[in-house]
Each structure stands twice: as C-alpha cells, then as structure tokens.
Amino acid sequence: MAEEGFRLDPWGHIEIKDYDRLYKVFGIRPFSEVLPLLKRAGMEPSHLIARGIIFGHRDFDKVLEAKIRGEPVAVLTGFMPSGKFHFGHKMVVDQLVYLQRHGFKVHVVIADAEAYIVRRIPREEAVRIAVEEYIANMIALGLDPKDTVFYFQTNRGTAYYRLIQLFAGKVTAAEMEAIYGDVSPAKMMAALTQAADILHVQLDEYGGYRWVVVPVGADQDPHLRLTRDIADRMKGVVELERPASTYHKLQPGLDGKKMSSSRPDSTIFLTDPPGEARRKLFKALTGGRATAEEQRKLGGVPEVCTVYHMDLYHLMPSEEEVGRVYRDCKSGRLLCGECKLLAWSKLERFLEDHRRKLEKAKDIAWRVVEAPRF
Amino acid sequence: MAEEGFRLDPWGHIEIKDYDRLYKVFGIRPFSEVLPLLKRAGMEPSHLIARGIIFGHRDFDKVLEAKIRGEPVAVLTGFMPSGKFHFGHKMVVDQLVYLQRHGFKVHVVIADAEAYIVRRIPREEAVRIAVEEYIANMIALGLDPKDTVFYFQTNRGTAYYRLIQLFAGKVTAAEMEAIYGDVSPAKMMAALTQAADILHVQLDEYGGYRWVVVPVGADQDPHLRLTRDIADRMKGVVELERPASTYHKLQPGLDGKKMSSSRPDSTIFLTDPPGEARRKLFKALTGGRATAEEQRKLGGVPEVCTVYHMDLYHLMPSEEEVGRVYRDCKSGRLLCGECKLLAWSKLERFLEDHRRKLEKAKDIAWRVVEAPRF
Numbered sequence: 227m228a229e230e231g232f233r234l235d236p237w238g239h240i241e242i243k244d245y246d247r248l249y250k251v252f253g254i255r256p257f258s259e260v261l262p263l264l265k266r267a268g269m270e271p272s273h274l275i276a277r278g279i280i281f282g283h284r285d286f287d288k289v290l291e292a293k294i295r296g297e298p299v300a301v302l303t304g305f306m307p308s309g310k311f312h313f314g315h316k317m318v319v320d321q322l323v324y325l326q327r328h329g330f331k332v333h334v335v336i337a338d339a340e341a342y343i344v345r346r347i348p349r350e351e352a353v354r355i356a357v358e359e360y361i362a363n364m365i366a367l368g369l370d371p372k373d374t375v376f377y378f379q380t381n382r383g384t385a386y387y388r389l390i391q392l393f394a395g396k397v398t399a400a401e402m403e404a405i406y407g408d409v410s411p412a413k414m415m416a417a418l419t420q421a422a423d424i425l426h427v428q429l430d431e432y433g434g435y436r437w438v439v440v441p442v443g444a445d446q447d448p449h450l451r452l453t454r455d456i457a458d459r460m461k462g463v464v465e466l467e468r469p470a471s472t473y474h475k476l477q478p479g480l481d482g483k484k485m486s487s488s489r490p491d492s493t494i495f496l497t498d499p500p501g502e503a504r505r506k507l508f509k510a511l512t513g514g515r516a517t518a519e520e521q522r523k524l525g526g527v528p529e530v531c532t533v534y535h536m537d538l539y540h541l542m543p544s545e546e547e548v549g550r551v552y553r554d555c556k557s558g559r560l561l562c563g564e565c566k567l568l569a570w571s572k573l574e575r576f577l578e579d580h581r582r583k584l585e586k587a588k589d590i591a592w593r594v595v596e597a598p599r600f
Numbered sequence: 601m602a603e604e605g606f607r608l609d610p611w612g613h614i615e616i617k618d619y620d621r622l623y624k625v626f627g628i629r630p631f632s633e634v635l636p637l638l639k640r641a642g643m644e645p646s647h648l649i650a651r652g653i654i655f656g657h658r659d660f661d662k663v664l665e666a667k668i669r670g671e672p673v674a675v676l677t678g679f680m681p682s683g684k685f686h687f688g689h690k691m692v693v694d695q696l697v698y699l700q701r702h703g704f705k706v707h708v709v710i711a712d713a714e715a716y717i718v719r720r721i722p723r724e725e726a727v728r729i730a731v732e733e734y735i736a737n738m739i740a741l742g743l744d745p746k747d748t749v750f751y752f753q754t755n756r757g758t759a760y761y762r763l764i765q766l767f768a769g770k771v772t773a774a775e776m777e778a779i780y781g782d783v784s785p786a787k788m789m790a791a792l793t794q795a796a797d798i799l800h801v802q803l804d805e806y807g808g809y810r811w812v813v814v815p816v817g818a819d820q821d822p823h824l825r826l827t828r829d830i831a832d833r834m835k836g837v838v839e840l841e842r843p844a845s846t847y848h849k850l851q852p853g854l855d856g857k858k859m860s861s862s863r864p865d866s867t868i869f870l871t872d873p874p875g876e877a878r879r880k881l882f883k884a885l886t887g888g889r890a891t892a893e894e895q896r897k898l899g900g901v902p903e904v905c906t907v908y909h910m911d912l913y914h915l916m917p918s919e920e921e922v923g924r925v926y927r928d929c930k931s932g933r934l935l936c937g938e939c940k941l942l943a944w945s946k947l948e949r950f951l952e953d954h955r956r957k958l959e960k961a962k963d964i965a966w967r968v969v970e971a972p973r974f
Contacts, residue, residue: 342769343766349837381758383757385973387760387761387764388713391716394786394788395718408773411768411792414788416768600838
C-alpha cells in the first residue's frame with residue numbers, strides 16, 4: 227500500500243460494486259474520458275467530479291461538444307414530492323447548480339402524477355411538499371429560479387402528453403416487466419411519463435433543447451436505457467436525440483445503509499434543528515476501530531465512514547481540507563470524536579446559513595411554479 | 601304465429617343473442633322503459649328507437665331527467681380514423697343528429713392516438729381520413745358543426761391528459777386483461793384514453809357537461825363498465841358522474857356477417873359510385889327461398905335479410921313503408937328482385953343527394969377541427 231492509500235484516488239474511496247458490469251455489459255463510460263472536453267467547454271470540474279463521485283456517463287461527450295459549438299444544452303432531473311429534503315437530494319442539486327452556472331438550462335420535474343398514481347399521495351399534500359420542501363430548498367442551495375423550469379407532470383401541456391400517448395405504442399409489456407417488475411397500468415404510466423419528462427424538452431414547444439443530460443445513480447440506468455430506445459423508435463414520427471446521462475455514487479446513509487427519508491436517522495434533513503442534526507451526526511457509523519489505542523495504531527477506515535462521506539459530498543469542498551482528514555484518519559492521527567466535531571462545525575454553519583436562505587426561498591418557490599388544479 | 605309475425609315488433613325482427621345475459625347479468629335496462637321520459641323531454645322517438653334498434657340503456661333516464669330540469673346534456677362518440685365511412689357508421693351519426701336536434705351537445709372523438717399506437721396508421725393519413733372521410737360525411741349527414749366538438753385525442757389539452765394519468769392509478773392489470781385480452785402498454789393507453797374521452801367533458805375546461813350519453817353496440821359494454829367504475833373510483837380527486845349509455849343492434853353486413861371496411865362487399869360506403877353500390881346491393885344476402893314458387897308459398901324471412909335491414913336502418917324512415925315491405929315479404933307477395941329494386945331506388949337517390957352535400961362538407965370539415973402537429 228504505502229503512499230497509495232493516502233492519495234485522493236477519484237475511484238478509490240467510494241466503493242461501487244460491479245463497475246465491470248456497468249462498463250462492459252451496459253456500456254456506461256468512465257467519466258474521466260470527458261475531462262478534456264469539460265476543460266474545452268470552459269468548465270472547471272466540480273468537487274463531485276474531481277472526487278469521482280460522478281464516475282460514469284453516456285453520451286455526455288456529445289452534450290459537451292454541442293456546448294462547445296455554442297448550441298443550447300440542458301440538464302433535467304425529477305423528484306417525487308414525498309418526504310423531506312435531505313443531503314442525498316442536495317448532491318443532485320449541487321450538480322444542477324454547477325451545470326447551470328456553466329450555461330445549462332435546468333429542468334426540474336415534479337413527479338406528482340407518479341406520486342399520486344403509484345404512492346397515492348393526496349394532491350394538495352404533494353403540491354405543498356413539492357414547493358415548500360423541494361423547490362424552496364433547491365433555490366436556497368443556489369439554483370437560479372429565473373433560469374430553471376419547474377413543472378408538475380400533471381400540468382405540462384398537450385405536446386408533452388402526446389409523447390406519452392405515442393410512446394405507449396413503442397414499448398412492450400415484456401420490457402415493462404423486465405424493468406419495473408410489474409405491468410400495472412400505474413407503473414406503465416409512470417414509466418412512459420418519465421420517458422416523456424426526459425425527452426419532451428427537445429420539442430420546440432418546450433425550448434427545443436436537443437442536448438439534454440440527466441444525472442442519475444447507476445441504479446436508474448434501466449430507465450435511461452428504455453428512454454434511449456424509445457427515442458430511437460420514434461424516428462419518422464418525432465425526431466428525438468438520445469438523452470445523455472451521468473452516473474453518481476450514492477452517498478451512504480448515516481447508518482451505513484441506503485439513505486432514505488423513511489429512516490430519518492439515516493440522513494440529515496436540511497431543515498433539521500441543530501440539536502437533531504448534531505445528534506444524528508454524532509451517532510453516525512464511522513470507520514473507527516474498537517479502541518482509541520487500536521485506531522492510533524492501525525488508522526481508521528474513511529472508505530466506510532459515513533461522516534467522512536458527509537465531508538466528501540458536502541462539507542469540505544476544499545481538496546486540501548478533505549485530503550487532510552482522509553490522510554489523518556488513515557494514519558491514526560485523527561480520531562472519530564475530534565473528526566465529528568470538525569464535521570459538525572461545518573454542518574452547523576451550513577444549516578444556519580441555509581435556514582436563512584430557505585425562508586426567502588419559500589416565497590419565491592410559490593411564484594415560480596404553476597400548481598395544477600387537480 | 602298468425603298475425604303475430606306481421607306486427608312490427610320492436611324486439612322482433614333483429615335478433616340479439618343473450619338478451620338475458622345483457623339484462624340480468626350486466627344490468628343493461630330495456631330502452632322501452634325510458635320512452636315516457638323521452639316524451640316528457642319533448643323528444644319524438646327516432647326510427648332507430650321506434651324500431652327497437654336502440655334496445656337498451658344504462659342511466660339514460662338520468663340524462664333525460666337532467667334535460668327535463670333544463671340542465672345541459674351531451675352525447676359523445678368516437679371513431680378510429682381508418683378505412684372509409686359506411687352505412688354502419690351512418691347509423692351512429694343518425695343518432696347524433698337526432699340528439700343534437702333535441703338539444704344535446706355533440707362531442708366527436710377522433711381516436712388518432714389509438715389509431716397510431718394500436719394500428720400504426722401514419723399521422724398524416726389518419727388526419728386526412730378523419731377530416732375528409734369521417735367528419736365530412738357526418739356534416740353531410742346533417743350534423744351541425746357549429747354545435748359539435750370534433751377533437752383529436754392527441755390534441756385535447758392538459759386537463760384531459762391529467763385524467764388519463766390519474767386513471768392509470770385506478771385500474772389493475774387484471775382488469776385490463778379481462779377486458780382487452782392483453783396488458784400491452786398500447787392497449788392500456790388506448791383503454792385509459794377512451795375512459796378520458798368519455799369522462800373529460802364533465803370538467804369545467806371542456807364545458808362541464810355532467811350528463812353524457814354514449815351510444816354503443818352491446819359488444820362495447822365492457823368499456824363502458826370500466827369507465828363507470830373509474831368514475832366511481834375518482835371520488836375525492838375529481839367528482840365525475842357515471843356516463844350513461846344506449847345500446848344498439850349492429851346492422852348485419854350485406855354478406856350476413858359483421859359489417860366491416862375490411863370486407864368491402866359487406867357494406868356500402870357513402871362514397872361508392874352508383875354502379876358499385878348497386879352491384880353490392882343486388883348480390884346482398886336476402887331471406888328469400890330457394891325458388892320464386894316456394895317463396896310465394898312460404899313467404900320470405902326479412903329477419904335475416906340484409907336488404908331489409910338497409911330499409912329498416914336507413915332507407916325507409918316511414919313506418920308505413922317499411923311495415924309494408926315486412927308484411928309483403930312475409931306473405932310471399934314481394935319477391936327479392938322487386939324488393940331490391942325498391943331499395944335501390946331509395947339508395948340511389950340518397951347517394952346522389954349525399955354526394956352533393958359531401959363536396960360542400962369537406963371544406964367545412966377542414967375548418968372545424970385543429971389537427972395536431974405530430
């Protein structure tokens with residue numbers, strides 16, 4: 227190992243199972259190959275890119291080439307309006323803000339149709355959550371609402387719905403079952419609607435953005451592949467480019483499992499009161515050893531430490547600072563208690579600052595989106 | 601038998617299999633029970649009603665009661681834009697014209713989404729057929745375009761599509777399979793779109809017609825039942841009344857089988873040249889006996905005669921005239937050759953008159969509907 231373990235290896239600290247499968251079987255490409263194009267497009271890599279959190283892509287080179295040629299480019303993401311906005315969501319918003327600052331038009335889909343038909347979330351509740359939790363937090367995180375299209379799936383207009391209808395003729399029940407595990411009308415509609423979300427911004431009615439990238443976790447790739455196939459199959463009816471995508475590693479939950487609103491201690495919500503946030507952070511799973519003595523001798527394991535991942539994803543944008551934490555943990559110089567205090571000092575400041583921004587953002591949020599009537 | 605066979609029995613001359621099943625199992629009601637309400641609503645029965653061709657209904661009494669109270673009422677039908685307009689289509693249009701003249705707002709759905717996703721009919725072809733074949737013929741048959749909403753499924757606006765999305769959460773794959781025989785996304789979308797066609801006119805956006813009747817053949821009842829169930833299940837989301845329906849006996853094809861564009865000799869198209877129409881009529885299946893002598897002795901069987909059905913459905917609105925043909929056939933006084941000549945004299949005049957009206961109607965047809973862009 228020697229020095230090897232101390233380098234900030236962009237592919238090292240966060241484990242992804244089955245890279246080979248992703249690359250060889252599914253054809254996702256390493257993100258590193260587009261770094262030269264990123265530079266040519268005048269885009270300094272964000273910390274998520276520099277750290278290899280964004281590790282793969284499909285056709286993002288084409289989007290960057292279009293951008294270099296001066297053509298309009300866009301990024302699209304969606305969320306289901308349920309639960310509260312947490313640090314897992316923040317990571318995606320950070321990507322949006324990064325791309326927006328480099329000239330990408332941002333589209334944010336509020337998946338209220340899906341929320342309603344799949345999860346039975348009452349409409350008024352879905353609208354409130356969408357606006358006050360998601361959109362407000364996004365704006366507070368720096369997304370410029372003047373350059374963002376926020377829309378509800380149930381309020382997007384005729385041409386968008388026409389796509390959903392036409393897509394229905396382009397997929398089979400067997401494909402649906404393979405990807406979604408069932409063939410219920412609800413799932414089928416949600417899948418076709420998602421494909422329309424990704425593809426409709428290419429229509430003139432919605433700005434004619436031919437070059438669209440969708441940032442997702444690798445687990446979302448089957449949806450992207452279906453959407454790419456649908457785009458191909460629409461030839462002769464509506465000409466649609468295949469969407470590009472980037473793939474990011476999911477931040478692990480504070481309990482070491484998947485981050486999820488349904489296990490509130492697995493994540494920190496951006497509206498958690500300071501005491502609550504502190505409590506969650508201090509009981510988070512670390513890569514510490516059984517005793518302080520042992521840890522001083524062997525060093526910690528930041529690769530499995532959920533606090534280190536908070537630093538890496540959110541709290542320490544400086545390479546130098548996060549590199550120091552990584553090295554000092556590995557060497558045994560930095561023990562978990564002290565490391566948590568360090569993270570908390572960053573987190574506390576962030577949350578306080580965010581709370582202030584969020585209050586203003588809520589008013590703005592209600593103004594930037596038109597809620598559907600039913 | 602005696603005089604019995606000579607009466608114009610509204611339930612007699614056209615055979616429907618399984619009345620009992622329709623009435624007892626499925627709860628379709630005999631149309632005769634609404635005749636008093638029809639009278640109270642100021643509506644003289646049309647020949648299709650008087651002759652029992654319209655034989656059943658669901659909730660049409662509620663529509664008539666609403667009309668008597670002075671509330672707006674509507675009728676809705678749809679067609680797939682494929683093939684040519686024939687006498688099977690004309691029967692439904694005659695119902696629309698009758699209801700329109702009695703104050704019903706008419707809605708005509710052009711099922712272009714269905715045509716595209718289920719039958720792969722190219723869009724431009726579907727639009728041309730919809731306008732020049734269907735809408736033009738409807739107008740030529742007396743439908744007043746000023747009081748008719750013609751619309752394409754792919755161009756109907758947000759609230760309509762929202763219904764389709766929401767309906768997806770209200771039906772199961774098992775229901776779809778039971779009714780449509782498969783669970784392909786194409787069929788599901790077609791089914792949900794059809795439910796939205798029937799129900800969306802109740803929304804304020806589309807005129808707020810709460811009382812809607814859909815005239816269909818009995819074979820279409822499963823679709824109606826599904827739509828009624830969906831209306832019930834939307835309670836608390838959107839308040840929708842169950843649609844009413846009327847049921848008509850399908851006119852038999854000239855070959856005695858089901859009338860269909862795909863067997864051009866089974867029906868007469870309203871644009872058939874006179875020679876062609878005459879040829880089809882004269883080779884049509886009748887209820888004649890093996891020899892003229894036998895027929896003079898035993899009488900003919902108008903119940904199975906496809907020419908008699910042309911008289912009954914289309915050519916002889918006068919009860920006296922069609923009654924005379926029926927009786928003279930049964931008694932053996934009227935033989936098939938003479939009877940066909942009589943029908944042809946009516947048909948020839950109708951087609952000539954219709955051709956003239958159709959030319960004017962085509963120009964109007966292109967103006968009354970907005971065709972979708974793709």
